[in-house]
Amino acid sequence: MTFRARLLLGFGAVVLVPLTVFGLRIRAEMANRLAAEYQRRVAALVAVIRADLDQRSGDIASRLAALREALARDNRFRGQVVQGGDRTYVLDYAGDAMRLSGLSLLQIQDDAGRIVSSGHFRNEYDRTDPALPRLLATAPAGTALLRARGAEGPLLALARVDSVRLGSRAFTLVGGIAVDSSFLAHLTPDPELKVAVVLPGDSSAAADPTTQVVDSLTVPFVAGGDSAELQPARIMVSHSLASLAALRRGVAFSFLVAVLATAAIALVLASWLSTRISRPLTALAAKTADVDMDRLDVAFESDRADEIGALSRLLGAMTERLRAGAARLREAERRLAMGDLARQVNHDVKNGLIPIRNVFRHFVQAAREGPEPLAAAFRDRQATVESSITYLENLASNYARLYPHPAGEACDVNAVVRETIGRMGDTGRAEIRLELMEGLPPVRADVLALRRILENLIGNAIDSLVDRPGSVRVSTDRGAPGNGTPPVRVIVADTGRGMTQDELNRAFDDFYTTKPGGTGLGLSIVRRLVLDASGSLRVETQPGAGSTFIVELPGVKA
Structure with missing residues (x-):
């Protein structure tokens, strides 16, 4: 990441992060305070509804008391229910009394229910419902909700x-007012507040607390049926959070506009x-890129009095020191290269003399026999010599030309392996086994x-087996086919002492050896020669289990 990009990002973060935190905090605080205000309004309305229900319960009680007094004085009603006769007056009595008293529900039962x-x-006359008066009498404050049949459908009251x-008989009066939409609308004049009655088992009216502020009060409900009992019903008050959501969206949009405007201003200032800052640094970097070991004459001149000027003068002084050091380094490299060349010549000449030495040893042994x-x-050994x-x-010709380019030609790997093994001569206790694949x-x-x-x-x-008997396996194989002719693998495996991970990491370094008197150039030369042939070299080794060197060379069409 460039210095300019870092500065832009840092400047933007310093400006935007505090602004974002501040805006989110303001938005959250506004939402929390409005939600708390909505909760207070809902709780206040619940208290008002509770007082209103108590008042309405008292109104129902006073109206039933008036009906009770009127019923006690009505001799016609008394005569028909006590002595019998035409029931028309009795059947119509509750309806007339209900309309005159302003009730929505009125039922008169005898002492048998x-x-x-x-x-x-x-039409529900002569139906028995003795549990209704008993449950209403046991309800808290003597008031409860009930669902009754009406002429136009079910009625909640x-x-x-x-x-x-009346005489020797007792009668009960059940009276009430309808709990309908007008009743609920009377409870809350605020259109943002909603009142609903939730009866037992009614799960469809459950409010979502994420979109509403909800509170409720419990009212007894007479559950009819075979096992009539009092169950808790709820009058639920909720306040919609739609206005709060709209406010949040408005604040979020305004905040987004403010953030974008601030970000634009911050980016402009940071870019300037x-x-x-970056322009003189870029020019200084361009000059520095021109400096290398072959060009140390780059001038770093600056008349600035700030940090950039001090850096320019420091680079100029460093370049001067590099010029003096480069001259000393070239001389040291020349001497080191001569030493490396001498060691490599010594190593290669020794490899060529070993077969000749083995042949002459063979000659000496044969001369003793006659x-x-x-x-x-x-x-037998003339060809080896x-x-x-x-x-x-x-x-010698290659060294005379100072490392010539290898003469690449199509050659048979198996033939070269056989020729090399034939030139090795006496291998001591090491057994060399050949496993050559034909048709490569x-x-x-x-x-x-x-x-x-x-x-x-x-x-x-062979040298890895100097202190133990063992074998060396030289094999050839066909490699995994690629896009063209498959490569050829040459595998040299021994049962010697193997290498540790540290030895393997340094095995191909120049002048690194674990053999007494070794030059440390053998594997280094092998690696360079394999790379010159566009091949690859891989090693598999375990301490005490031997090593396997795998050379893979690209094949060509015959």
């Missing part, structure tokens, strides 16, 4: 019970400031370089 007259539903004695074994040994001499001559495609590589790779890997494998 039989309805003798009903004002809200005339707030009811009380009273009694009157970053340009003032002229004929010596002649046979000479004929000539091959080693040719190897040394080619090596040729590879494009320098034959001398391939021999050097094999000689180094096989020689290292």
